[in-house]
Structure formats: C-alpha cells, structure tokens
Amino acid sequence: MQDSDPGQPRQIFNNLSAAAVVIGIVVGIGIFRLPSMVAQNASSELHYLGFWLAGGIISILGALCYAELASAKPDAGGEYHFLTEAYGPAMGFLFSWGRMSVIQTGSIALAAFILGDYAATIYSLGPQSSAIYAAITVITLTGLNIWGTQPSKNVQNLLSSLIVIVLLAAGISGLIEEPMAWGNSNSGGVNTSAGAAMIFVLLTYGGWNEGVYLSAELKEVRQNISRVLLLALATITVLYLLINVAYVQVLGMETLRNSATIGVTLSDRIVGSGGAYIMALFVIISALSTANATIITGARTNYAQGRDFPLLGFLGRWNTTANAPVNALLLQGGIALALVGLGSFTQEAVSTMVDYTAPVFWFFILLTTASLFIFRQRTDASYNPGFHVPFYPLTPILFMLVCLYLLYSSVVFTGAGALIGIGILLLGLPVYALARKRTA
Numbered sequence: 001m002q003d004s005d006p007g008q009p010r011q012i013f014n015n016l017s018a019a020a021v022v023i024g025i026v027v028g029i030g031i032f033r034l035p036s037m038v039a040q041n042a043s044s045e046l047h048y049l050g051f052w053l054a055g056g057i058i059s060i061l062g063a064l065c066y067a068e069l070a071s072a073k074p075d076a077g078g079e080y081h082f083l084t085e086a087y088g089p090a091m092g093f094l095f096s097w098g099r100m101s102v103i104q105t106g107s108i109a110l111a112a113f114i115l116g117d118y119a120a121t122i123y124s125l126g127p128q129s130s131a132i133y134a135a136i137t138v139i140t141l142t143g144l145n146i147w148g149t150q151p152s153k154n155v156q157n158l159l160s161s162l163i164v165i166v167l168l169a170a171g172i173s174g175l176i177e178e179p180m181a182w183g184n185s186n187s188g189g190v191n192t193s194a195g196a197a198m199i200f201v202l203l204t205y206g207g208w209n210e211g212v213y214l215s216a217e218l219k220e221v222r223q224n225i226s227r228v229l230l231l232a233l234a235t236i237t238v239l240y241l242l243i244n245v246a247y248v249q250v251l252g253m254e255t256l257r258n259s260a261t262i263g264v265t266l267s268d269r270i271v272g273s274g275g276a277y278i279m280a281l282f283v284i285i286s287a288l289s290t291a292n293a294t295i296i297t298g299a300r301t302n303y304a305q306g307r308d309f310p311l312l313g314f315l316g317r318w319n320t321t322a323n324a325p326v327n328a329l330l331l332q333g334g335i336a337l338a339l340v341g342l343g344s345f346t347q348e349a350v351s352t353m354v355d356y357t358a359p360v361f362w363f364f365i366l367l368t369t370a371s372l373f374i375f376r377q378r379t380d381a382s383y384n385p386g387f388h389v390p391f392y393p394l395t396p397i398l399f400m401l402v403c404l405y406l407l408y409s410s411v412v413f414t415g416a417g418a419l420i421g422i423g424i425l426l427l428g429l430p431v432y433a434l435a436r437k438r439t440a
Helices: 015-026 035-039 045-072 079-087 089-122 129-147 149-176 194-205 208-214 221-258 262-271 275-308 310-316 326-343 348-377 394-414 416-426 428-439
Strands: none
Touching: 015 149, 015 208, 015 221, 015 275, 035 045, 035 194, 035 221, 045 194, 045 208, 045 221, 045 348, 045 394, 079 089, 079 208, 079 275, 079 348, 089 129, 089 275, 089 326, 089 348, 089 416, 089 428, 129 149, 129 275, 129 326, 149 221, 149 275, 194 221, 194 394, 208 221, 208 275, 221 262, 262 275, 275 310, 275 326, 310 326, 310 428, 348 394, 348 416, 416 428
C-alpha cells in the first residue's frame, strides 16, 4: 500500500479487547494519588465511598449517551466526528486541536514522567532519570503502535489484565486485614466539599469516553459499543470501590487524608517493608497501560482531522499494513517528546497540564452530549443508532447538569490554569482559518 493512499481502519477489536483499552486508560496512576484528596473532602467513611460510587454512576450515564452516538456514527475520529457533524467543522477542528496540542499529548507525557519517577527509585540513570525513562517510554510505545495496532492491542490486553488482577488482589488483601474503627473520622472538623471531591473522583474515572475512538475498528459496533463501555465501567467501578474499601479498612480516614503515597502505604501495611518496590512496579505497569491506550486513541483524532482538512492531509493517511495512522502517531509522539523535554527542566510544565485540561475536557464532554438532542431533532435518515440511550431525555439532561457543575468547579479550582488551557485551545482558531482558506 502506498503511503499516499488514505487507507481504511479494519475491524479487529472485539468487546474484551476494546474494553481493555478503556480500562487501561481509566485505571492508571490516579487511584494511587487522588483518593487522599477525595478523603480530605469527605466527612466519614460512607461519605467517602459514596463519592466513588457516584463517580461510577455518573460515568455510566455519560457512557450511555456516548454509546448511542457511536452506534449511529461510528468513526475513528470519535468525539471529533460527532462535534463536526452536530456543530460544524470549526468546533470539530478546535476539539481535535486541543487533543493534539494539550490533552492527549500532555496525558502521555504525564504518564511517562510518573513512570520515570518510580523507575528511578528502582534503578537510577542519573539526575535526569525521570526524563530519560519518560522519553524511552514515549519512543517505545509509539514505535509499538507504528509496528501495528494488533501488537499494541495485545500488549494493552496484557497490561490491563495485570492491573485488574493486582487491584483485585490488593483490594481483597485489604478486606481481610484487621479493619480500622469506623465512625470517628471527622473528629477534627474536616471541611467537606462535594464539588472538589467529585473533580478528583471523576478525574480518576476519566478516559471512558476514549472508547468511541475505536468505533471504526470494533466488530459489530452498532450492537457492541454500549456493551464495551458498560463492561469497562462496571469493572472499573467495582475495582475502585474494592480498593477504596481496602484503603479505609487498612489505613483509616486520617491516614488516608494525610498520605501522599497511599498505594505505597497500603502495600507496606499488607506486605511489609518490601511493599514500596512492589508498588513501584505496579505503578510502572499502570503508567505503561495508560500511556499505550492514550497513544492508541489519541492518534485516531489526528487521523480524522487530517482526513478532513487538506492542510493537515499528511495526518489522514492510514497504513493498511500496520492498520494504524502512522503519520498521526509520529506527530503525536513528537509533541509528547517535546513536552518531556520541557519537563526535564521543570516538573511543573507537565504537572500544570492536569490543571488546565479539566475545564476544556468538561466543556467538550458537555457539547458532545448535547449533540444527542441535535441529531434526534434532525430528519436526516442517516442517524439510525443501534443503541438508544434509556430514559431519554432524562439521562442526557442529568449528565449535562453534572458536566456544567464540574465545568464550573474546575474553573474555580484551577484558576489561572484554566485560562492557559483556554488560550492554547484558542490558538487553533487561526490554524483553522488557514486550513479553511487552503480548502476553499
């Protein structure tokens, strides 16, 4: 196949392998870093666990909305395709620009840096160990995906399986430990905030929407996309509840609130002094899983954008031998490596991305969900979903209200970081104008 041939994605993902990608993106490093911040905003153990259950329910509501969209309009561009169809090419372009320049590449670099931090505790490569390990991670995983979607999918299945097994083992081990006493966790007068807690909870659940980027490669997508998303989120919710019950049982709320490395603390309590190395290995596996799955889905948006805009046409080529968007992967890897380079000078360059991506993320999730109403109001016969969101319009309205609340909360929480993210997003406007001029 010539490189100039746009090619087409092949349907090679079944329900389990597609769910493995979603689980791999969602169940990453967050579950070992963010629960302490959630606990700081919870008045009791039940309050704390209720936040995690609510996060699973909210994510499932969103997944039901996304499942209808993907079953009606399966496309490798995922949300980019939905937004373009509903609101026009400008909105779709801005969304894909944000994913390409900040959201996905920043997530890849962040996961790679955290892998580097933990790998350096096992074997140091010098003062720039984290950056070296991060660069190796980006190059290796990008190369794996360029080699082919099939081998990257197989690696993802393995990594996701290991994550599920270890989380189950940790959760069950925590449950059989002698439990801490419940009921006196707010004796110190903790200031609770449901909005702040849910930002961290839903950040930990974040990534379930990435499943729609596999819709062009999922077998029998009209029937199966809803099953993939629900299977993945049901598994994730059970795992999160299990591991958080273990945190509460073994550590207690006070330790949970005050520990910055709760995964290490938990493993130390269960395993002993060797727990830190065990946890470091597991975080490395989780970071690899998150980075690989994000590389898989992120390049699909770049491919769809290049397919639609001649200015970026080199991104819209699909290598049929590898069954992968090779040029899109190369660009994505290059941007991620540039972010790793910045992070080698200051860790804040990467860490700040977590702050300024949240408002942009929830803004586009809100718009994507709202597109359901736009498509249903049209008389276009091409909108014929294989799955219909239950209890319409109540389900999408409830989820959109949650998105609005989290959009507001994330702007208040991030402050100046939100403005930086919005500014980077708006830089896509002149690029879009040039792309449109080139198309005309």
